[in-house]
Amino acid sequence: MEKAMQSAHGIGYEVYKRKHEIRMQVERRRENDYIQSRRLIADLDRKVHAHL
Template identity: 60%
Template sequence: MGMEKAMFRAHGIGYAQYAQKLEQRIKVEQEREQDYLQSRRILEVMRANLFMK
């Protein structure tokens, strides 16, 4: 899948629109940050469960 399609699929906008609109960039970056933090929490839980057994 191309980067353009991935961007559109994940955030509903293409790179051209992302690059042109500051509000859209901020929204996308906030979504990325939330996804990252959620992934970190899941990873921490998984690691804790591995060592508890």
């Protein structure tokens, strides 16, 4: 878990766990990434189905 947090967000899990503001920043970034990926999937889906 420590390596994943460090590589994905540039902070260690202990810092993430202790500091509320850091945790909120990470969670906002995760939420934005999720929304962007859902939009990308929806766009690709529309393109695929438009050509059928």
